[in-house]
Amino acid sequence: MSAAKTESECSPNRKEAFREGVRHGLAVPSIVVFATMLGYGSLAHANGFSAFEALLSTALVWAMPGQVAMADLKASGADLFVTLLAVSMASVRFFPMATILVGTFRDAVTHPLKRIFIAHLMSASTWPMGMAAAQRMNKESALAYYWPVAGLCITMGCIGTLAGYWLSADMPAIVRLTLVFLNVVFLSLLFALNRDRLVILAVCAGAVIGPPLHSIEPNYGVILTGLIGGTLAYIILGRRR
Amino acid sequence: MSAAAISPLALVLLAASVTFLWRVLGALLASKIDTDGALFRWIGCVSYATVAGLISRMAILPTGDLADTPLMLRVGAVAIGFAVFFLAKRNLLLGAAVGAGCFAGGLAILTY
Structure with a gap:
């Protein structure tokens, strides 16, 4: 009884949670998403996608590593099968x-399509925000918070993609190259945000064996890197928890 | 068949499908499986190693116009970005901005 009382006192109602979601959605995460997708938009331009295709890939794939893999492997001439397997x-x-995320919200959302939509809007930044909200609010409020956060992030990602695409088309070579290079910088720093030792080891293993494996086997190199590097990390640190 | 052989639109739709698949599977199986189990830990490792390998290859053996830039400039800019990121208490935007800024500055010096 007292626990329920505490929750209803501390937890914002859905309207308050929604407003908080809008505020948080417009802050740092959406700026980060905008900046990363600026780089992706340039990469898509450099690798022969149209503006519409670039926008569509951000809206439908909504996972920067996968999008970068798709654009880069297409340009490097990899097999379609290898490209899709890598994505x-x-x-x-x-x-x-x-x-985990949909499981957290399972009582607040019963419709399967709505559950799938929660999963589609999920990204490296919106997942922790949704999980954190579910910790400090009741599930209905946390969901009212998640929708604007996730919706604003994907919207900013789409705007960033188009901005990067069009900047690439008109800017001098230095700006174009720097925007494409931004993909490399952002994705490597995103890894550095992780504090899980197992993930860090998997990242290091992949980063070290990736370039040599690509030289030996240009087509399947990326797949072999993931399987060998990931399995190696798992054998060393992942078997016991 | 090369990925460049199909239309870019078809490639985007296929890439979206293979990503969507995992999201749908996760949403439908929500809280029915143990996500901390051995299989998921291995899957996570493979996923991170794949992306890390790709990014490190893009930095060291890039395709396209980046291939014409010096290796030391690319690796150096990433290293400076990392240093700033950790010095600034894991500030992602600052690290990325400084890393990209060093790359642009280096290119400007080399070009002119």
Whole structure:
């Protein structure tokens, strides 16, 4: 009884939670998403996608590593099968992430399509925000918070993609190259945000064996890197928890 | 068949499908499986290693116009970005801005 009372006192109602979500959605995460997608838009331009295709890939894939893999492997002449397998391997972490996030909201959302929509809007920045909200609010309020946060982030991502695409078309070579290079900087720093030792080891293993494996086997190099690097990290640190 | 052989639009739709698949699977199986189990830990490792390998290859052996820039400039700019990121208490925007800024500055010096 007292626990329920505490929750209703501390937890904002849905309207308050929604407003907080709008405020948080417009702050740092959406600026980060905008900046990362600025780089992706330039990469898409450099690798022969139209503005519409670039926008569509951000809205429908909504996973920067997968999008960068798609654009880069297309340009490097990899097999279609290898490209899609690499995109899929880059995005497979959404499986456990969606299981956890949707599982957290399962009582607030029963419609399967709505659950899938929660999973689609999920990204490296919106997932922790949704999880944190579910910790400090009741589930209905946390969901009212998640929708604007996630909706604003994907909107800013789409705007950033188009901005990067069009900047690339008109700007001098230095700006174009720097925007494409921004993909490399952002994705490597995103890894550095992680504090899990197992993830850090997997990242280091992949980063070290990636370039040599690509030289030996240009087509399947990226797949072999993931399988060998990931399995190696798992054998060293992942078997016991 | 090369990925460049199909239309870019088809490639985007296929890439979206293979990503969406994992999200849908996760949403439908929500809280019915143990996400901390051995299989998921291995899957996570493979996923992170794949992306890390791709990014490190893009920095060291890039395709396209980036291939014409010096290796030391690319690696140096990433290293400076990392240093600033950690010095600024893991500030992602600052680290990325300084890293990209160093790259642009280096290119400007080399070009002119």
